[in-house]
Amino acid sequence: MARYEEVADDLRERIRNGEYEIGGTLPKYEALTATYGVGRGVVSTALAVLEREGYIRPIKRKGIVVLDWRIERRRIARGQVVTRNTEGVGYVFPAASHPGERWAPHGRPFREYAPAPERVAELLGVEAGIATLRRRRVMSPVGEPPFQLVDTWLSAEAVRDAPQTAEASTGPGGYIDRLEEAGHGPISWTEYIRTRMPSREEAQLLEISAEMPILETVILGKSAKTGKTIEVTVRVIPSDRVELVSELRRDKSAGWPTSPVTPKP
Structure with missing residues (x-):
């Protein structure tokens, strides 16, 4: 050694x-x-x-x-179904939380116009660095260190059509409901997942080392009216906190017992 x-x-x-x-x-x-x-x-x-x-x-x-090394790694079952919460208001996307678990923000969630990072700008179809509305929150289960940083970036068109998305309180259902009510519904979503190293700001907000890779999930919300991406939500989680779990299913061609193969003449 x-x-x-x-x-x-x-x-x-x-x-x-x-x-x-x-x-x-x-x-x-x-x-x-x-x-x-x-x-x-x-x-x-x-x-x-x-x-x-x-x-x-x-x-x-x-x-x-x-750092607090005692936090257990969470298994995230990556489903593909978007639901409503138990009260019937607000969309629920595949996440790392457990049923009934309480989460709390670290610091106050806020919104601001910030330069769109290159990846976000590409997905929104705008010029990199252009001022774009960002809604930011750092969350974790109650009593735990910061678990995830979530940034939602909204296009200028989205803010114009649904001004409430730029306000602190967006009302029942949140900003997505406001966008759909403004004529963009039903919004459809696509999710991208990758690992990368954190930026200095991300490491500071998540209270992790800059040497710790992060898991990034990006959800694109596309307007039914224009066919354009109107919102991009970027969620980053320290890589030592989670592992992704998917149930594998057999295709008909992989049925068991296997069918005998007839040799070619």
């Missing part, structure tokens, strides 16, 4: 045993090099391993902060 792996293993064990408390900091580099009798390069590599695993996060002017 390489020396940096030994250092990483020992620090990981100390974190898990509570010697270094969650929210606290690890000793400084000088103390770690003295403790383990290694050079700064070995310590740096060991810390990079723990950072990728989600145990620590370097924070400027604070030090190497110990």
Whole structure:
């Protein structure tokens, strides 16, 4: 085992045993090099391993902060059905929450005009960097650290036709109902899923290391009236929090028991 792996293993064990408390900091580099009798390069590599695993996060002017590593990974069954909630108002998309579980925002959800990132601009069909309405919220189950960052970007046409989408309160059903009432219903959706590294801002809002990959799901809402994409919702979740689960089903051609194959003459 390489020396940096030994250092990483020992620090990981100390974190898990509570010697270094969650929210606290690890000793400084000088103390770690003295403790383990290694050079700064070995310590740096060991810390990079723990950072990728989600145990620590370097924070400027604070030090190497110990993160909450106890959060269990959630399994998300990726269904394809959009429903209404139990009260009959508001659409519900495939998500990471469990039935009956309470979620809460971290900070206050807000809306603002911000430069559209390149990917969002491409999906909305606008020029990258153009000021676009963004509705943002950081959410998690009650009592847990930030779990997901959700940004909903609305086209200029959407805001023009449904001005309430730019307001703090969009009324029963939310912004999608307002868009459909304005003539864009029924909206149809397409979802894209990928993994990538977080931006600096995303890492800060989710309180994760910039070395931690994130799972990104993007839902495009297309207007029935114009056929254009009028809203793009980007949800990002730290990769150590979730795993996607899909039930595989047999096609008729894969039936069992298998049919005997007749050899070709």
